[in-house]
Amino acid sequence: MPSVVAINQRARSNEQKALRRQAVLTAAETYFLEVGFEAFSMAQLAKKTGLVKGTLYLYFKTREALFLTLYEQSLIRWSEVFISHLSGDMTSKAYAQMLYTTAMADGAFIPLLIRLEHVIEHNVAIASLIESKRVFQRQVAAIAAPTSTSLSLNAAQATEVVKTMGVLLIGATRSDQGPALDNEALPEDIQDLIGSFASEPLFVKNAVRIIEGIRAETGI
Amino acid sequence: MPSVVAINQRARSNEQKALRRQAVLTAAETYFLEVGFEAFSMAQLAKKTGLVKGTLYLYFKTREALFLTLYEQSLIRWSEVFISHLSGDMTSKAYAQMLYTTAMADGAFIPLLIRLEHVIEHNVAIASLIESKRVFQRQVAAIAAPTSTSLSLNAAQATEVVKTMGVLLIGATRSDQGPALDNEALPEDIQDLIGSFASEPLFVKNAVRIIEGIRAETGI
DNA sequence: TATATAAATAACCACTGGTCATTTATAGCT
DNA sequence: AGCTATAAATGACCAGTGGTTATTTATATA
Structure with missing residues (x-):
């Protein structure tokens, strides 16, 4: 056996x-x-x-069911890595930078995350979709807890930060998903334009703005 | 004839x-x-x-070349509508709200924008891609000018706002792209989760945070 | 060792985006 | 008015896709 x-x-x-x-x-x-x-x-x-x-x-019932499972696994995997890199007291910039770095280091996570709603979820049994959302919810909570202490935010704020970081991550890493135009045969103005959308500073800068914005709303 | x-x-x-x-x-x-x-x-x-x-x-050389053209047309169309709705002096919230409303009102714009880098740009002649980027650049500039006066920002800040709004819009509207689970047969916890990602408040709140963040960086 | 079970297979389906030799409408010339 | 060169339009074709299913076959059990 x-x-x-x-x-x-x-x-x-x-x-x-x-x-x-x-x-x-x-x-x-x-x-x-x-x-x-x-x-x-x-x-x-x-x-x-x-x-x-x-x-x-x-x-796997469909190609997308396979990808949904791959997504769940990569989400859990990344969450654990990210959480393990959070420390007691972090600046919002250090936090954002760590989130970005760990997410990018997992080659599958972002490409799958980016296609979740548009493609993957559209050819999957509803039960699988629900299960996947529950995994997501669980990971958000798992990240929110240490986020709360790292950034000195209350629980609701920490949860909002985590959810919003995901949204921003998807938008900011979009430029990395374009075709690989390795050849620098592109005209300079286009290279500049692409350069102005470099995902790392785009993410980190705006993550900081959002985190500080959430923090500032404390007393309201 | x-x-x-x-x-x-x-x-x-x-x-x-x-x-x-x-x-x-x-x-x-x-x-x-x-x-x-x-x-x-x-x-x-x-x-x-x-x-x-x-x-x-x-x-059209490829299916994607057709979609790229559709994207360009919808981008131009939306830009003109959005610009026409900008007024001399706006709060960042009113600005963000108007951007969101006009973008959503154009049924094709966001679904095409969302697939630009992942899919569309990957099966298109480089010349078309360059042309498309130039159209984009031109529209960013066209929007940045009235944005500068509406939000009382300098030119560089206005350009950054416009570019960043695009990034946020993509992330925030992701939830609208999921499968239409019209049937409210979803468990309540899942409904709540989905509700917490409603695209409109998600976009507007974070747009305000980002705009105010950019504004606050003036003197630095 | 025989048998029931269900894991694995391979042939099959309707469909996709894309190509290209052939057909044919028509503008311009005589 | 009729002829011809041109190139717009066609439709048959291609290799590939995700997915299905009747059949084969490995194997745990009796």
Whole structure:
């Protein structure tokens, strides 16, 4: 009764099935990091896993269901890293910078987050969607607690900061999602324009403005 | 020499071709508003225009090239409406509210804006991309000028406000892009969560924080 | 060792965006 | 008025997509 499922073996126990499912997810994440969301094909993923396309649909109802799971995992993973980097007393700038750095360091998190509502949530069972929202809610709470002490905010303020940071992160990192125009054949004015949307300062500066704005609203 | 191109006629002059191209764009926008980005198919669009799929590719190199043009047109259209609603002296809240309202009123603008970098720009000739960025730059400048007087900011601050508002708008309207779960069969905690991301207050509140943050940085 | 079960398969489906050799409307010339 | 060169329009075609399902087959159990 092997607990590891080799290729060409069948996953029969629940444990084996969970293992195979996770193996698919791991392969999917690697493949996703290679080719991105749009070029990601289920047939290719099947080849990478050594399974066949139809088998993948035994483990995930749709392509988007797979991505939703990938998103949940990356959200949890990033949250834990971010929380572990929060310290007792931080400036809003240090906090924002740490949030940005840890989020960017997780290659899958932002690209998945960015496509959540537009694409991923549109081809998923409602039950999965609800489950995903609950995971989100739980992670917001998990981050809000240390945020409250790090930034000396009350609980409601900390929760608002966390939620708002997510919103800002999505907007600010948009420029990183454009095509890779590695060749600097772009005219200078366009390079300047793109440069003025560099995601890191865009995020950090506005995160600070928002956090300080929330803090200032204390007594009102 | 008719200047209007009827169906089953051929567009030969440049003027006729431009007209037909615009007719395709108009049909595309209507169709887009009906079915959204993901369900939009070139074959269906062909049927709606009375042309044939291959003919569409005479006017647009790719599906995304069509969407890029639609985006440019909606950007210009919205800019003009927004500018026309700016007055000499506005609170940052009134300004933000007007920006949000006019942007939402244009059904195509935000859904296209949101997909610009992730999808649209990835299947378009570099020349078109550059052209599109120039249109963007021009509209930012066109909005920044009245913004400067409306909010009593200097030119650099006004430009930063305009650019940052775009970033925030994308993040804040994300929740509107989720699947239409009209049925209130959602559990209450999920409804509350979704409610806490209502795009309008999310945008307006944080826009004010950012504008006031930028204003406060004047003397530094 | 035989059998029931369900995991895995492979052929299949309708569809997609995009291409291109062929057809044909028509502007301009004789 | 009729001819011809041009290029707009067509439709058949392509490789690929996400997803389905009847069939095969590995394997736990009796």
